[in-house]
Amino acid sequence: MSRTSALKVLDHGMTGPEGTDNCHKFVDILGLRTVFPLFMKTPKKMKKAGLSEKEHEEHVSSIISSMLRNLKAQQRSRLLSKFTENDCEKVDRLMELHFTYLEAVQQADKRIEGEKHEMVRRGEILDDGLEDEFYLRRLDAGLFVLQLICYIMVEISNSGIAQLHQRVHQILNLRGGSLKVVRHIMREYAESIGDGKATEFKEAEKKRIMDLLENF
Numbered sequence: 268m269s270r271t272s273a274l275k276v277l278d279h280g281m282t283g284p285e286g287t288d289n290c291h292k293f294v295d296i297l298g299l300r301t302v303f304p305l306f307m308k309t310p311k312k313m314k315k316a317g318l319s320e321k322e323h324e325e326h327v328s329s330i331i332s333s334m335l336r337n338l339k340a341q342q343r344s345r346l347l348s349k350f351t352e353n354d355c356e357k358v359d360r361l362m363e364l365h366f367t368y369l370e371a372v373q374q375a376d377k378r379i380e381g382e383k384h385e386m387v388r389r390g391e392i393l394d395d396g397l398e399d400e401f402y403l404r405r406l407d408a409g410l411f412v413l414q415l416i417c418y419i420m421v422e423i424s425n426s427g428i429a430q431l432h433q434r435v436h437q438i439l440n441l442r443g444g445s446l447k448v449v450r451h452i453m454r455e456y457a458e459s460i461g462d463g464k465a466t467e468f469k470e471a472e473k474k475r476i477m478d479l480l481e482n483f
Contacts, residue, residue, distance in 0.1 A: 375408035
């Protein structure tokens with residue numbers, strides 16, 4: 268029962284630049300050996316604890332993406348080495364989640380496009396309120412989790428560890444994935460990042476993501 272709340276608190280406490288100290292502390296107290304088993308396998312009892320699989324995977328992915336964003340030096344190396352363990356099994360899991368959420372979001376997009384087409388045919392106006400509603404539906408279908416997963420893919424591909432870059436690209440190719448699709452998802456993520464944050468932070472983070480995409 269406590270794990271669900273603990274994940275939410277960790278996620279919140281490690282997000283953004285203000286979560287940098289917590290990210291380093293988390294690695295120092297050996298938190299990686301707790302969070303990665305939860306990443307590798309979503310516990311079956313989630314529903315009893317009042318958390319859906321999607322929410323669990325969102326919190327865990329968000330914690331890992333926050334660490335990739337905030338960790339420096341030795342702690343960052345420890346995090347990246349986790350992805351190379353056991354023949355890159357964590358990269359395999361990451362890519363499995365990527366394709367699961369990509370399919371869910373693409374299905375939602377298809378339904379939304381169909382509805383938009385029908386509304387235009389009837390002469391109805393697509394105002395900002397409707398567009399916001401459609402965006403919320405896409406998030407509900409798993410868009411935010413997909414964005415986090417793509418962010419982790421792009422970060423580890425840019426880590427300088429050839430093994431990780433090769434594995435991400437190899438699985439994308441094997442499963443008919445597309446670099447173009449990942450870049451599109453990340454651009455959309457960069458546009459929406461840091462709502463409510465200072466403009467300076469938003470712009471810096473946007474540029475950082477765009478730079479990562481250059482070398483993906």
